Structures are given as C-alpha cells and as structure tokens.
Amino acid sequence: MTEITNEKEKYKIYNDPAHPLLAEFMAKCKGSYKHCQDVAYLAESVGRKLNLNVELIKCAAFYHDIGKIINPEFFSENQSGLNIHDDLKPIVSYHIISRHVADSVSILVENDFPIDMIKLVQQHHGSSLVRHFYLLAVKAEETLPEEKRDPFMEIKYRYKHKAPQTVESAVLMICDNIEATAKALRADGKLVSDEQKKILIKTTIDRLKEDIQLDILTVGQERIIIETLLDVLNSIYHSRTLYADQVGDYSDDQSEVPPPAKQTKKSKASPKPEDKID
Numbered sequence: 001m002t003e004i005t006n007e008k009e010k011y012k013i014y015n016d017p018a019h020p021l022l023a024e025f026m027a028k029c030k031g032s033y034k035h036c037q038d039v040a041y042l043a044e045s046v047g048r049k050l051n052l053n054v055e056l057i058k059c060a061a062f063y064h065d066i067g068k069i070i071n072p073e074f075f076s077e078n079q080s081g082l083n084i085h086d087d088l089k090p091i092v093s094y095h096i097i098s099r100h101v102a103d104s105v106s107i108l109v110e111n112d113f114p115i116d117m118i119k120l121v122q123q124h125h126g127s128s129l130v131r132h133f134y135l136l137a138v139k140a141e142e143t144l145p146e147e148k149r150d151p152f153m154e155i156k157y158r159y160k161h162k163a164p165q166t167v168e169s170a171v172l173m174i175c176d177n178i179e180a181t182a183k184a185l186r187a188d189g190k191l192v193s194d195e196q197k198k199i200l201i202k203t204t205i206d207r208l209k210e211d212i213q214l215d216i217l218t219v220g221q222e223r224i225i226i227e228t229l230l231d232v233l234n235s236i237y238h239s240r241t242l243y244a245d246q247v248g249d250y251s252d253d254q255s256e257v258p259p260p261a262k263q264t265k266k267s268k269a270s271p272k273p274e275d276k277i278d
Helices: 002-015 020-028 030-049 054-063 066-070 090-110 115-122 131-141 167-187 194-210 219-236 244-252
Strands: none
Touching: 002 054, 020 030, 020 054, 020 066, 030 054, 030 066, 030 167, 030 219, 054 115, 054 167, 066 090, 090 115, 090 131, 115 167, 167 194, 167 219, 194 219
16 A cells, blocks of 8 residues: 555656646647646546556656657647748658657656656657658659659658557557647537547547557457547537527627637648647
C-alpha cells in the first residue's frame, strides 16, 4: 500500500501546475499547453476505467508536447493567421514537426523526470505517418514519371519511434489524436451528434490499428476506451438548449449577436481535421 502511495506522490510533484517546466510551457506555448491539459483529462478518464496508473498517464499527457516549446510557431495550435509551412517543402516541415518528440524526451531527461513517464512521451506518436505532409509530398510527385517517384516516401514521413509498448502509452496516443481532431471538427460544426462522436472515435482507433500502432490493446480494452471517450466527449461537447429569453435577447439587441468568423488567408493545402499537424 505504501509503495502504491509513493508511486502516486512521485507524479503529483510533476503534475502540479506550479511546476517550473509547466509554467514555462504555458507562458511560451499556450496552444500546445492547452492541448496537453485537454489530452490529460481524456487520458485520466480512460485510465480510471481501465484501472491503469492514472498519475503516470496524466504526467505523460501534461508534458507529451513539451518539445514544441523550442519552436511553437510551427504547430497549428499556436498559430494565428498565416501558416509558416505554406512556404516550406513538405520534407522540411516533416522534420520540424516530427522532431518535437525527440525534443520532448531531451527536455524531460535534462529535468530528471521518471524514465517510465519519458517512455510514454517517446511513444505517443509511435511509428505513425506525419500524414498531412506525406500527402503533400505524394501530390507533388504526381507529375513525375513512375520511375522517378520515391519508392520510400512513406517510410521517410513516419515518426522514428516504437509503437506503444504499454496500454498507458496506447491510451495517450489515442487521446492525443482524438483531442486534436475533435477540436477541429467542433470548430467546423461537425461534432454535434452522438453518431458524429462515435465515428470520430472509431475512425481514429481503426486508423491507428491499421497502421499497427495499437497491437498492445485487447478487444475488451478497446471497447472500454471507445465507451469512455464517448461519455467524456458528450460531457465536453454537449448540446445546449437555447431558452426563449435568450432568443429574445439576441433578436432584440443585435449588438449581442456573435460576429462572423474572420476570413484568413487560404493555405496552399489546408489539412483535413484528421490530418491536423500535431
């Protein structure tokens, strides 16, 4: 019992919002910090249902993108307006994006974080494809003759780490993908119904399974993850009833009507929500 308590206390130190590294993360990389907090909420909920080490999962989720602190402006959640990647070759963007995992690991090692937590961070993208820039590269080669196309294109655009080796790291990977895509779909008004949320969760997990990233999970664990994430997404993105007095307020006073979204410069190739740069 004492050993379990000590294990929990070990991670609580790092999970404290006042921890210097978290404070620096929030100050320099606000979008990524908020994303990590939201991933931690999802991962903690799933971890409790699966009886996993919740403090470990929370800790890894809080810091999994800490490496983005080095160049925050290259990641979509920290951008406002123009996208830096519009002026870069896909392979250059791939290297910038994919190195955030190694940068995260380096920062955590330098700050003496527990090795089991660092392993989760190292595996949160596994050997998955940096899909958006891979698709841009494939499109760029469509004009070339077949014999001149790169046969190793897909390998070049993959993260260079192991697929999740524990259930905890698999949960972190799934929640990381779900959170980023859910936020994008919600912004587009495409995450309203239960069915849309189910499709998001199932499609994300199926894609990761097909990419051989989730072999560590059992069928039973997968089922619990899907059910739990649906419950949590419903609690976060629930529909609100617009009451009669609220309708009256908006119709009587047009100053209260939310302004239309500002139009920003169109990217050369806007990623789909599921291809979000993360």
